[in-house]
Amino acid sequence: MPLWETAIIAVTFVLLFLLERYFPLRQRNRPLLERLISNVGVTALVFAVNATAVQSAAQITQQWTSDHPIGLMYLLSGSGIVQSIIAFLLMDLTFYYWHRANHRFRFLWRFHNAHYIDPELDVSTAFRFHFGEMFFSAGFRTIQVALIGV
Template sequence: MSQQSLIRISVFTLVLVIMAVWEIKRPKKRLNQPKLYRWTNNLGLVFLNSFLLPFTLPFLAVGFAYLVQNNQLGLFHWLNVPTWLNLVCGLLLLDMAIYWQHRLFHKIPLLWRLHRVHHADQDIDVTTGSRFHFIEIWLSMLIKLAAIAALGISPLAVFVFEVILNASSMFNHSNIALSHRIDDRLRKWIVTPDMHRVHHSIHRNETDSNYGFCLSIWDRWFGSYISQPKDGHEKMAIGINLFRSAKEQSLLKMISQPFRNK
């Protein structure tokens, strides 16, 4: 487990640094708020979540997958699915589960209260990809554990998925400029920054689109895909109509946002 933690922290740091440098060298969109202020509070929320989660759940995803494997629980174990197929199907089905979870957090008002902390960021860059309220992280983990138990997804598949999900979230939230040609090719398979930026538009119909985090196929298959923001990437407003003041980007304000309507 210590090696897994080291790998996850290393990948997180590496992707964060690469995207941060890329954003400086080739930004897609001009930021509206001081970066140091946003980064301090967004990353503060990340560290808070990383501290709280292990103390509030007896099992996290990989550890729970070992428990499922040792007890031969779930569909894949009952069907005696080969290791390689468990890995491939596990990755695909977990990514689809995250898509539907994300969609539910937009459609159910109580869950949207939690998820709007993520959308209240008035700029979008690499740190937005990890800006989630602790209760949303906790519920997301419970949904993930339920999928692992029902399907019998292997610990290897869960570990690889966790690393990919974290890295892809930082990538597709980053404020980097990609050429139209490269973006068009990439988004046939994976969620690109331009594709996901639409999801952070202030227009609610655009906010309720492009839910995918890693693979882009789910939005196309399930009818939630919007190609481009109607206001254009450079001029589009990011965020939600609620919590527009600069002080709402502080750590304490973010924590309390699900419980306020002002």
């Protein structure tokens, strides 16, 4: 990820964190430092798994589909802009259904539930996922990239 993207994410995170502190929707029950240490630790693990598993799987699949033109995008004609918009919408829609599956199926929910364990949801829980869910997401992303052909 380019440095400017990382900077935008970090600044946004800090701004949201400060807004939540100054304008809370509800009273906090757990000490802030305890929650932050837990959530930042889980987030660091998730970022490491994402950098190695999810991104690698998607990039390998994307390279493979570039060399072997398969997927829906290769069947569509039109400008690159139109295809990009369609691909974006299909990626978003299919990932929405993946997210729904994570809530619906007990096996997947066991991993996805880590996102909701902290009852005091805030910006620090945004990236709180079970690392196992990230591996399953990597598999799903691989299928997604291949079938859509991005």
